[in-house]
Amino acid sequence: MEFSRIVLLCVAVAAVWAVLAAADVVAAQRSPSCATRCGNVEVPYPFGLDEECAINSGFHLNCSTAGGTTTLFHSNMEVIKISVQANKAWVKTLISRQCYNRSTKQVEISNEKSLNLTGTPYVLSADDNKVTVIGCNNLAYMRSNDYIIGCMSTCNGISPKNGSCSGAGCCQMNLPRGVRNHQGYFNPLYNTTDRKWRATPLGSEKTIVMEWAITRNTCQEAIVDKNTPYACVSNHSHCITNDAGYACKCSIGYEGNPYIVNGCTDIDECLDNVTYPCAGICKNTLGSFTCSCPRGKSMKIGVCVKDHMPIWIVPVVGTSLLLLALCLGGPFIMRKIKLQKVKKMKQKFFIQNRGLLFQQLISHNSDIGERMIITLRELEKATNNFDRARVVGGGGHGDVFKGILDLHVVAIKKSKIVVQREIDEFINEVAVLSQVNHRNVVKLLGCCLETEVPLLVYEFISNGTLYNHLHVDGSISLLWVDRIRIALEVARALSYLHSAASMPIFHRDIKSSNILLDDSLTSKVSDFGASRYIPIDQTGVTTVVQGTLGYLDPMYHYTGRLTDKSDVFSFGVLLVELLTRKKPSIYRSNDGDNLVSHFEKMLATSNLFDIIDPQVMKEEDGDLQEVATLAAKCTKLRGEDRPTMREVEMELENLVVKKKLVPSITTPGRNDKDEDQVQYMSVQPATNESSKQYTTEEEILLSASYPR
Structure with missing residues (x-):
């Protein structure tokens, strides 16, 4: 045939x-x-x-x-x-x-x-x-x-x-x-x-x-998952995150099975001269090896070469010089050696943590000041050498230290785990936040790249997240007037990011756990690790999908096309969360609908009282229907049917002014000189809600290398 x-x-x-x-x-x-x-x-x-x-x-x-x-x-x-x-x-x-x-x-x-x-x-x-x-x-x-x-x-x-x-x-x-x-x-x-x-x-x-x-x-x-035992059980093993999820590997210098107790064993590099070449005397060590030359020879360009002077001269002269050095300058030499070692480690970590990229950002953009790069010595001084008494928050992911830097109270975030994707998101967050100046956006003061895990220095915000305040045990949560005001402040921040910043910024992960509150419950939008710059002459960009389930724009999820309307949808979900005190990531109705779908059904059938937080029903003063309608507009399936964040801001502004909840505040421009002084940073542990991450290392690095 x-x-x-x-x-x-x-x-x-x-x-x-x-x-x-x-x-x-x-x-x-x-x-x-x-x-x-x-x-x-x-x-x-x-x-x-x-x-x-x-x-x-x-x-x-x-x-x-x-x-x-x-x-x-x-x-x-x-x-x-x-x-x-x-x-x-x-x-x-x-x-x-x-x-x-x-x-x-x-x-x-x-x-x-x-x-x-x-x-x-x-x-x-x-x-x-x-x-x-x-x-x-x-x-x-x-x-x-x-x-x-x-x-x-x-x-x-x-x-x-x-x-x-x-x-x-x-x-x-x-x-x-x-x-x-x-x-x-x-x-x-x-x-x-x-x-x-x-x-x-x-x-x-x-x-x-x-x-x-x-x-x-x-x-x-x-x-931190308490339901599933951690699989990387062998000594000298570590966790990696690949495209499928989390897996385990043996550390460098070890081989075997990291999923078995004592499964990772030391590699004897001296038995494999091809992979680990040594032209002299090879000696295996735990996780590594040393290569030295016999007496009378020295290593030059990877080869042991015979010394010109007689063999007996080397130990005599060497011993004499050593004794002289120890007698005259032992302490000074030891201190120099220690400082040199520390300096080399700092340089290694600086390059590993993309320090060259930040230097390029500073040289090409006058808006990023030299103070964005902070030395480890300054942070050690600010925290009394990272004294545990200075820890004011954190959890399994890391610690937050309180410190004094340049006469300002600051929060220094230090992660415990080194994951390449986190380092890439850290780069993106610094690149984005260094361009932003708004009273309702958390202020990034700088970063330190001289440690294995990069350190971020933020304004100190002591009152936790909107998620922590909203989802508390008991029937009483945030007052309705505070919820409306917080919604307006978040809308102002997003409107600024979309239209008033030097280059439009789409946040891509708006949710209640990313909204910080200070002592007066003023909101601060945080966590810009997933954000993207959008060229002024474009309305969107096609990218690998990233966000949090429950808040994620369905059109962006299916098409990969990120626009300003993607943030509008997430903000609409946040409004629904403020109205209902339901958690969007896990909520399911009796019919299997998610929070947005169920909310819209209740609104369409005039049965809002079945889903609205009872506290809101008691405290609202005729503005509930307007806010619910606005939330429905923001969560329309088609992005073209949703309002812009500027329109959302104006509608909430009119509502707040009409109810005399707070004074009207015009959205500040990028170089607003009246911004609040840097004082606060969140110290609450992260919630258990997780973001569904689809991004890759190339995607994050691309977003960090924004056009200038």
Whole structure:
């Protein structure tokens, strides 16, 4: 049988249906009776061939023998290799095909073209897989709710050459990161039944690479999660956050299995002279090694070279000089050595924490002052060497120290965990906040890059977050007049960011836990790690989706198109939260609706009293309906139907002035000279609500390198 227009969609279509369940987590040291091999494939922990041998049900594999061949399976997919060090698994999958059968004159499609890894430990590895389309005059594409990619292959009388896939009979696409589900499609451009191609045999298989993680939590969330034991149990191991969630690795200089107690063992670098070259005498140490030359030789350009002077002169002269140095300047030399070591560490951390980027920001932008970069010595002085008595807040993620810097009370935030994504978000937050000057936006004073974990210095705000004040036990929370005033202040801040700043800024993660309150309950918008600059001549930008479930704009979620109306939607959800005292991230009605959908139904049927906070019902003075209507406008499905933040600000301003709740305050400009003095910073621990992060390192670095 002859075939034409053969399209091969070489993409990972692993149908892995394992479900993660926290209750299935077992001890990190599995029983010696657990099998560790299936045929020629090693099965390392956290995987297991019995449920009690795996860390949870998502890592349970099956080993079967048929026709004398033993094969390892996960669901119906053959697993040919598992790597604990790389947190990856190699599996076989059938090639998806669309073939034109000239005998039957029918287009035949074989093999599945869909993938759904939702609820499993796996995602497709974007670094190791590509989508490849082979055939004539066809458009093949993949899509899900979060992305759509595709490419077109044409022939024009030529066939693809070995090693080439540039569109002539073959095209390729890179996969997005974090792919858990997709649907593949073939779309012939026109009927070319006279094309002849040799068919790939039915049942042809392809090896794909899956990236896996213990749970979908980040490292920070995994450490504080009380429902699921922390998986990185070996000494000399650490947590990493990959596209699938959190996983574990052995520290540098160690190898083995970080998921098993004492599983990470020291590498003897002296046994591998290729990876760890040493031309002299190699000596293994814990986590490292030393390389020295024998007496009479010294290391030059990596080679031991014989010294010119006699061997006996070196120890005599060296000993004499050493004794002289110890007698005359021992203390001074030791102090110099210590200071030099500290200086080198500071320089290392400065480069590691993107200090060169900040120097570039300062040199190119006069709005960022030299004082934005603060030395570690200044912060040690401000906190009495980070005295534990100065700790005023924090939690499992880190500590907040209270200090005095330049005669101002400041808060110094110090994280305990080094995660690359956090460092990138830290860069973005400094780049954004250094441009902002508004009474309702938290003021960033500077940052210190000379420690392993970057330190941020903020104004000191002592009264916690809006979330802490709103969601308290008991029937009485914030007064209605305070809620309206806080909503107006947040609207003013967002209106300023969208239209009055030197370059429009979209916050991208407005929620009650990111609104800080000072002693007078004045609001301060914080946490700009996810924010984006938007060029003045553009209305939006297409970006990887990032935000918090419950507050996230559905149109931005589905299209990836970030506009100012995305912040408007999140603000509308915040208004609903102020009206109802319900938590948007976890609320579900009896009908399964989220908070916004349920609220809009109640508003449309004039049944607001069923969902509005009883305290608001008692305290409101005829303004409840207006605020509820405004919230509904802000949460319209289509961004074009929502008002701008300036319009929202004006409507709330009119309402507040009419009710004489607070004096009218004009939105300040970027260089407003009447801004409040820097005095406060939040010291409350973070809430348990987590942001659904889709961003990558490249996306965050791009947002930090805004155009100037």
